[in-house]
Amino acid sequence: MSARIPDIVKHRVSEKAKNTLDIVAKFVEEECIPADPVVDAQIGEGSARWESHPPIIEELKAKAKKLGLWNMFLPKGHYKESPGYTNLEYGLMAEWLGRSKIASEATNCSAPDTGNMEVLAKYGNDAQKAQWLKPLMEGEIRSAFLMTEPDVASSDATNIQLSIKKEGNEYVLNGSKWWSSGAGDPRCKIYIVMGKSDPNNKDPYKQQSVILVPANTKGITIHRMLNVYGYDDAPHGHGHISFHNVRVPVSNLVLGEGRGFEIIQGRLGPGRIHHAMRSIGAAEHALEWMLMRINDPKKTPFGKQLREHGVILEWVAKSRIEIDAARLIVLNAAVKMDDLGPKATLKEIAQAKVLVPQTALTVIDRAVQAFGGAGVSQDTPLANSWALIRTLRLADGPDEVHLQQMGRNENKRGKEVSQKLLWQKEKTEQLLKQNNLKRFQPGSNIKPRL
Ligand SMILES: Cc1cc2nc3c(=O)[nH]c(=O)nc-3n(C[C@H](O)[C@H](O)[C@H](O)COP(=O)(O)OP(=O)(O)OC[C@H]3O[C@@H](n4cnc5c(N)ncnc54)[C@H](O)[C@@H]3O)c2cc1C
Incomplete structure (x- = not known):
């Protein structure tokens, strides 16, 4: 509110x-x-x-x-x-x-329609917008974004293998994808597919293209739906899909050959903020469930309500602090993105992307614990919520990739701060000397006891 x-x-x-x-x-x-x-x-x-x-x-x-x-x-x-x-x-x-x-x-x-609509709105031409963006914006159809592949480490998108070859006035696609979220839904009519159109380009970031493939195109097979900790997420689902000589007109290419990286990077910034803010909401909801459980007069382990056991209110307080802190991290990223755009906000978006799911998982886990066995069952939304949020530590790039990049950038200051700290140390020595003092050593005035 x-x-x-x-x-x-x-x-x-x-x-x-x-x-x-x-x-x-x-x-x-x-x-x-x-x-x-x-x-x-x-x-x-x-x-x-x-x-x-x-x-x-x-x-x-x-x-x-x-x-x-x-x-x-x-x-x-x-x-x-x-x-x-x-x-x-x-x-x-x-x-x-x-x-x-x-x-x-x-x-x-x-998701993934939000990111896909942004791709079409930002990079699509008028015909692509009329055919796909319009019905998506009306909520008449759904879509999927197909990047990740079963045979390569897809957190590094330069590894993507699905081949996109031009033949006359068509592109021909061969390869396989998985974790294609939303592909299970009978209303999913369009796949936004990332593949390699120029695998020999010297620049590894210019080898990929993004192309629009109607879900009912000949040569596409959905082999199975992947589970998330046993949840099938039906009818949305996460498809394992293969492409065998799938043909689409050249007009289905988005933006141009070799522009795939540009497109996926433009797509992910806002989406990460959306996921992070939804995760804050899931954490708030879990905290409410925890409050209900710890105030349940029927449940009195060891003669007291849960809220009367010291550790429980500490869980509540810690959850409040952590949610409020995490929210500020995301809102800060959103503000910077409003002012300066996604490119200038990479650090803040990555901070939110990494911190918020971890915070939400901690809060949900406390709520699960407060419910005892019921917490891991289907009788509360907590177990399903935990499974959903856990995937955010992998989807849109695993935590480690973001942390490595952030660590590398932070460490760029390494040389400069070392010089500053050494200079300050030297200056301290000079000041001590000028004042005829020795550096204070805590504990140095205590005589050793024999
Ligand atoms: C529920 C769910 C929905 C998804 N939806 C979609 C979707 O709609 N479309 C889509 O294309 N993809 C989707 N994905 C896929 C997701 O984006 C990938 O799983 C993710 O990018 C990781 O790629 P990978 O699975 O190939 O793992 P890999 O690239 O093989 O990485 C495996 C692990 O290696 C470690 N690692 C990787 N890089 C580094 C590093 N630099 N330093 C240290 N460790 C590292 C990480 O721990 C990582 O988890 C979804 C995934 C899930 C779970």
């Missing part, structure tokens, strides 16, 4: 965004969270899980549209299609969306 916006950014949030934030919070709390288990029930069992589309999602989408809660993620000033919110303002909304499993989809703000 708008009253809870951290003071440090309050002045940057417009009245329109504050008003929308209040509507988002009410919509999530009163419509989406109660409907989360209904979605699971409507998805059903067996193969039906991959064929059905829960009707309640369409009902929620209609309600969200009526409330003006639609496509809030597209930042103001960058896209003519934007409903007019900054990254900061949408970040605050995304926190609320993160409390529910379906709120993001209900407001057409869910």
Whole structure:
């Protein structure tokens, strides 16, 4: 709710965004969270899980549209299609969306469609926008982003192998992909595929291209859906897909040959902020569940309610501090991105990308612990939430890759700070000498006892 916006950014949030934030919070709390288990029930069992589309999602989408809660993620000033919110303002909304499993989809703000719509809005030509961006923005179809491959270490995208070869007025694609999120959904109509169009280019960052491939193109096979800690995430799913002589017209290429890296880098910045703010929402939701459990009068281990056992309130307090600190890290990244764009904000985005899922996992884990056995079961949303957030330490680049880059950049100051500290040490020696003093050695006045 708008009253809870951290003071440090309050002045940057417009009245329109504050008003929308209040509507988002009410919509999530009163419509989406109660409907989360209904979605699971409507998805059903067996193969039906991959064929059905829960009707309640369409009902929620209609309600969200009526409330003006639609496509809030597209930042103001960058896209003519934007409903007019900054990254900061949408970040605050995304926190609320993160409390529910379906709120993001209900407001057409869910991954991977958000990133894919940004790719099309930013880099697509008019025909590509008309064919794919328009129905995505209307919430009529869904999409998947296919980069990761089973046979190579894909956290280094220069390794990507899927071949994209030009033959006449077509491109021919061969290779395989996995972790293609969203490919299980019967409404997923378009794949945004990254592959190698020029494997011999001397510049390893110019070998890749991004191309649009309709999901029903001949030669595409979905072999299976991957589980996440046993959850299949149906009907969305994470596909393992192969491409065998898949042909698409040359007009399906996005931006131009060799521009793949440019596109994926443009796609990931805002998405990482969205994931981070949704994770803050998931952590807040877990904290609320923990508060409910520790105040449950029916559960009194060793004769006391949980809140009366000293360690438990410490968990609550630590969770409060950690969530509030993590939120500031993300909002700082959002503000900088609004002011200077994603390229200038790489460090802050990486800080949020690494810190927030770890913080959220710690908070969710405390809530799980407070529930005892129920915490790891299907009787609370905690276990599923933990599994979802755990994947964020891998998806969009594993923590280690971001940490290595950040460490390398921080260490660039190594020489300069060493020189400064040595100079300060030398100056201290001079000052001591001038004042006829010796450096104070703690404990030096204690006579040794024999
Ligand atoms: C739930 C989920 C959804 C996903 N959705 C998508 C999607 O929609 N589209 C898509 O293309 N991909 C998706 N991914 C894939 C994800 O982006 C990759 O798994 C991730 O980039 C890592 O690539 P990899 O699995 O090939 O691991 P590898 O590249 O093989 O890396 C394995 C491990 O090596 C370590 N490592 C890597 N680099 C370094 C380093 N520099 N220093 C130290 N250690 C390092 C890390 O611990 C890393 O986890 C998804 C993944 C998950 C789990």
